Amino acid sequence: MKKIWAWGALVFGLLYFTLPLIGMTNFSLKMRRGEYSFDAYQKVFADPRFQETFTYSVMQALFTILFGVLLVVPTAYWVRLKLPRLRPVIEFITLLPLVIPAIVIVFGYIRLYNTSSWLPLTGSLTGTNILLMFGYATLALPYMYRAVDTGLRTIDVATLTEAAQSLGAGWATILAKIILPNVLVAVLSGAFLTFAIVIGEFTMAALLNRPAFGPYMQLLGANRAYEPAALAVIAFGITWGCLGLIQLVSRFQKSAPPKA
Amino acid sequence: MSFLSLTSIKKSFGPVHVVHDFNMDIEKGEFVSFLGPSGCGKTTVLRMIAGFESPTSGKIVINGRDQNSLKPNQRNIGMVFQAYALFPNMNVHDNVAFGLKVAGTDKSETDARVKQMLGLIKLEHLADRFPYQLSGGQQQRVALARAIAVKPQVLLLDEPLSALDAKIRVSLREEIRQIQQQLGITTVFVTHDQEEALSISDRIVVMNAGRADQIGTPFEIYNTPSTRFVASFVGTLSIIEGKVADPAAGAVTIGNQQIALKDPIAGMKGGDSISLALRPEAGSIAEGAKGDTALAGEVVSTSFLGSVIRTRLRVGGDVISFDMFNNPGVAPPVSGDNVTLRFAAKDLLVIRE
Amino acid sequence: MSSAKPDASPPARRLPLHWLGILPFAAFVTLFLLLPTMKIVVGAFQTPDGSFTLENIRGLFTPSILAAYWISIKISIASALLGCLIGFAMASAIVFGGLPKGIRGPLLTFSGVASNFAGVPLAFAFLATLGPVGIVTVFLRSNFGFDLRMLGFNLLSFWGLTITYLFFQIPLMILIITPALDGLKREWREAAEILGATGLQYWRMVAFPILLPSLLGTLALLFANAFGAVATAIALTGSSLSIVPILLFAQIRGDVLGNPHLGYALAFGMIVVTGIANAIYIWLRSRSERWLK
Numbered sequence: 001m002k003k004i005w006a007w008g009a010l011v012f013g014l015l016y017f018t019l020p021l022i023g024m025t026n027f028s029l030k031m032r033r034g035e036y037s038f039d040a041y042q043k044v045f046a047d048p049r050f051q052e053t054f055t056y057s058v059m060q061a062l063f064t065i066l067f068g069v070l071l072v073v074p075t076a077y078w079v080r081l082k083l084p085r086l087r088p089v090i091e092f093i094t095l096l097p098l099v100i101p102a103i104v105i106v107f108g109y110i111r112l113y114n115t116s117s118w119l120p121l122t123g124s125l126t127g128t129n130i131l132l133m134f135g136y137a138t139l140a141l142p143y144m145y146r147a148v149d150t151g152l153r154t155i156d157v158a159t160l161t162e163a164a165q166s167l168g169a170g171w172a173t174i175l176a177k178i179i180l181p182n183v184l185v186a187v188l189s190g191a192f193l194t195f196a197i198v199i200g201e202f203t204m205a206a207l208l209n210r211p212a213f214g215p216y217m218q219l220l221g222a223n224r225a226y227e228p229a230a231l232a233v234i235a236f237g238i239t240w241g242c243l244g245l246i247q248l249v250s251r252f253q254k255s256a257p258p259k260a
Numbered sequence: 261m262s263f264l265s266l267t268s269i270k271k272s273f274g275p276v277h278v279v280h281d282f283n284m285d286i287e288k289g290e291f292v293s294f295l296g297p298s299g300c301g302k303t304t305v306l307r308m309i310a311g312f313e314s315p316t317s318g319k320i321v322i323n324g325r326d327q328n329s330l331k332p333n334q335r336n337i338g339m340v341f342q343a344y345a346l347f348p349n350m351n352v353h354d355n356v357a358f359g360l361k362v363a364g365t366d367k368s369e370t371d372a373r374v375k376q377m378l379g380l381i382k383l384e385h386l387a388d389r390f391p392y393q394l395s396g397g398q399q400q401r402v403a404l405a406r407a408i409a410v411k412p413q414v415l416l417l418d419e420p421l422s423a424l425d426a427k428i429r430v431s432l433r434e435e436i437r438q439i440q441q442q443l444g445i446t447t448v449f450v451t452h453d454q455e456e457a458l459s460i461s462d463r464i465v466v467m468n469a470g471r472a473d474q475i476g477t478p479f480e481i482y483n484t485p486s487t488r489f490v491a492s493f494v495g496t497l498s499i500i501e502g503k504v505a506d507p508a509a510g511a512v513t514i515g516n517q518q519i520a521l522k523d524p525i526a527g528m529k530g531g532d533s534i535s536l537a538l539r540p541e542a543g544s545i546a547e548g549a550k551g552d553t554a555l556a557g558e559v560v561s562t563s564f565l566g567s568v569i570r571t572r573l574r575v576g577g578d579v580i581s582f583d584m585f586n587n588p589g590v591a592p593p594v595s596g597d598n599v600t601l602r603f604a605a606k607d608l609l610v611i612r613e
Numbered sequence: 614m615s616s617a618k619p620d621a622s623p624p625a626r627r628l629p630l631h632w633l634g635i636l637p638f639a640a641f642v643t644l645f646l647l648l649p650t651m652k653i654v655v656g657a658f659q660t661p662d663g664s665f666t667l668e669n670i671r672g673l674f675t676p677s678i679l680a681a682y683w684i685s686i687k688i689s690i691a692s693a694l695l696g697c698l699i700g701f702a703m704a705s706a707i708v709f710g711g712l713p714k715g716i717r718g719p720l721l722t723f724s725g726v727a728s729n730f731a732g733v734p735l736a737f738a739f740l741a742t743l744g745p746v747g748i749v750t751v752f753l754r755s756n757f758g759f760d761l762r763m764l765g766f767n768l769l770s771f772w773g774l775t776i777t778y779l780f781f782q783i784p785l786m787i788l789i790i791t792p793a794l795d796g797l798k799r800e801w802r803e804a805a806e807i808l809g810a811t812g813l814q815y816w817r818m819v820a821f822p823i824l825l826p827s828l829l830g831t832l833a834l835l836f837a838n839a840f841g842a843v844a845t846a847i848a849l850t851g852s853s854l855s856i857v858p859i860l861l862f863a864q865i866r867g868d869v870l871g872n873p874h875l876g877y878a879l880a881f882g883m884i885v886v887t888g889i890a891n892a893i894y895i896w897l898r899s900r901s902e903r904w905l906k
């Protein structure tokens with residue numbers, strides 16, 4: 001009786017989740033009339049715009065991850081070590097991007113950092129690219145901060161720090177040589193998630209007019225029939241890959257006990 | 261017919277046999293303890309009585325009624341769990357009232373009963389507290405009140421005291437016993453602490469690897485253990501290994517010393533191995549100690565336990581413990597001393613497997 | 614903050630140094646999270662030349678903008694509620710349903726993937742499934758003579774968007790609620806059962822109240838998640854369905870409303886709506902959680 005109900009819920013869920021995946025895969029293979037083919041994928045991969053935008057988004061993702069790690073790891077470490085009373089406040093702030101819609105944030109950017117403002121980031125290409133990267137870092141902040149903070153919880157920050165200091169290590173050394181390796185798995189998890197978020201992001205890139213992968217997909221979707229489905233399959237594969245890598249690194253951590 | 265009877269209970273989880281042929285009859289109002297080492301199946305038997313597990317075979321009857329077809333919520337049993345298991349979202353009053361509420365008891369009657377229960381456990385003043393605001397001992401008393409508020413036919417307690425610290429453990433076990441006697445409630449109490457079992461039970465079931473090794477009053481269990489396991493698990497009996505020298509005379513060799521038992525040794529012949537047991541309070545090394553039997557040995561260690569001093573003595577290949585009362589005028593032996601332990605031959609038990 | 618610890622005079626001199634450590638973080642969130650948001654809030658109450666006005670807010674109260682808010686809110690509530698319900702059913706199926714143990718891990722991994730599979734590609738997937746030539750649409754039409762369109766179903770509608778959003782809402786719920794379900798102790802269930810409670814009574818009186826804070830939190834999160842979703846809606850509907858994020862997107866791109874500051878008000882309205890959703894959550898939570906420290 002109980003089992004029937006559980007299986008029912010599961011089967012319903014599986015149906016709901018697999019149908020769109022089957023639908024998009026099926027559609028992506030049907031470009032050639034009457035037979036399955038990879039034509040749509042070939043078209044997509046051959047499109048120079050695809051290569052450009054994809055490369056652009058990958059670069060954005062890498063810079064976002066780099067910036068995010070440099071920002072979040074020292075902050076989370078410092079808050080745990082010296083300002084524990086501030087933790088709830090920091091946590092609250094890092095969760096805000098889940099509540100304030102991205103479109104509102106980027107709207108704020110456009111009005112705040114336009115050509116006539118005190119910090120005219122949107123005035124130059126480099127400036128806009130940096131602004132977009134900061135926007136992505138904001139979107140990724142909740143995930144990155146949580147991942148790192150959870151990672152720090154499992155190690156004794158204070159003792160490790162004191163031990164390192166007693167051996168004469170400075171702050172930079174402590175962070176790079178002691179703290180980072182110990183929270184590496186958490187950082188990598190946050191990084192892969194950030195990658196998955198940035199690579200397909202649409203709103204910020206579109207409104208800042210940057211040639212990213214998300215707006216490219218949308219444009220293609222408005223003009224083509226089969227290629228969008230192929231893109232969806234590719235995007236799904238990327239997301240799956242990122243999450244799979246998170247699983248992989250956390251399993252790696254479980255099997256190898258962390259060195260002190 | 262007894263009030264609660266377990267007949268030929270067997271339980272296996274897949275290929276693992278956890279309980280083998282367990283038999284037990286419990287009278288109405290009796291307080292029975294299941295005593296045994298970790299993993300011997302105590303909890304499993306208790307959970308079968310409660311109905312959380314069903315026996316692979318065998319019969320559980322309470323008050324003449326076969327329980328096998330009844331679900332836990334139809335059995336009218338009270339249970340206290342090791343980890344308290346109070347509902348964290350309810351205060352003390354609501355926790356105790358839970359069973360009455362789901363039974364549809366009206367509010368005034370529920371409130372009166374809850375008040376009575378809280379009186380019994382002396383926590384009336386904490387009725388509005390939530391579980392996280394209580395100490396472990398207080399939580400467990402509330403759990404007890406919650407279990408007995410519904411007037412269960414049987415009360416089951418699964419190591420209710422093991423999460424508490426030593427002082428509370430002693431006072432709470434006495435409180436449990438006192439409430440049990442006051443209400444005359446048939447109770448099964450699971451523990452792996454022999455002192456706990458000995459001090460509050462009417463009868464004890466010593467369990468070993470899924471079987472009841474011995475069932476008896478605390479007095480019987482302690483003084484006449486019937487198996488080597490019971491002897492070593494209950495109390496601090498010392499086991500002494502020897503060889504039969506002369507069965508008819510009851511003569512036994514221990515190391516290079518020979519002693520005589522009270523009775524001839526039946527069913528054994530010269531050269532057989534024999535296990536003997538001695539309670540720690542049966543022997544003494546004091547000057548002029550009484551006893552028709554003596555064993556010489558070397559003191560291994562002494563530990564000061566307050567009112568008594570426990571000394572461990574090496575005799576042959578075994579170590580014998582014995583207790584003597586603390587006497588400020590007499591210095592305890594120190595390790596390395598050679599002493600002679602005297603005791604009465606009748607205190608030496610022969611252990612048969 | 615500094616007034617909170619006047620008694621700590623010896624470490625007082627060290628205090629500023631401590632605070633220096635989070636300076637980069639503080640600067641970042643101020644510049645790229647808090648200030649932009651403030652800019653929207655302030656802008657909503659300003660005329661183009663910077664003086665105070667309520668005109669922008671009043672401008673929201675036109676039938677078309679109100680309708681856009683209303684349908685956005687409806688979609689968000691529906692997808693949050695359904696996401697909670699279905700996600701809860703699936704999570705309890707894997708936690709209590711006695712399903713084979715091997716299902717749990719893959720399902721949680723898949724939930725991680727699906728909850729991040731939002732935006733443009735998600736819209737493509739649903740177009741290929743429930744769109745005019747989608748696999749389900751075609752299947753129903755050619756095998757059962759069932760025309761979803763004739764029956765009034767359209768992906769560019771309330772139900773269409775809700776069904777699409779569920780693809781990331783349900784997995785998010787599963788991810789958040791599974792640990793909470795794991796936290797329900799077996800003894801609570803058994804204690805309730807042995808005290809005579811039925812399964813339903815246990816759920817109503819014990820499990821549900823314990824889960825309520827997590828449920829409410831997830832509901833608020835799912836609501837905000839759907840309310841701010843732009844990409845899926847745009848890729849799915851172009852801009853033919855007038856929901857608030859699409860309207861705002863069009864307004865930022867090209868001032869379709871013909872009043873630049875109405876954009877501020879529109880965005881401010883979005884903050885207010887998600888703010889209210891979270892305020893309700895915090896309020897309900899504080900009421901339901903008296904038993905927590």
Ligand SMILES: Nc1ncnc2c1ncn2[C@@H]1O[C@H](COP(=O)(O)OP(=O)(O)OP(=O)(O)O)[C@@H](O)[C@H]1O
Binds near residue numbers: 296300301302304
């Ligand atoms: N659901 C189960 N599935 C498989 N094996 C089980 C299950 N429950 C108990 N066992 C096994 O049955 C044996 C007896 O367990 P039980 O919990 O009854 O022991 P116990 O005497 O209560 O021990 P303790 O003092 O540690 O509580 C153990 O070896 C345990 O591993």
Ligand SMILES: [Mg+2]
Binds near residue numbers: 302303304418
């Ligand atoms: Mg047990």
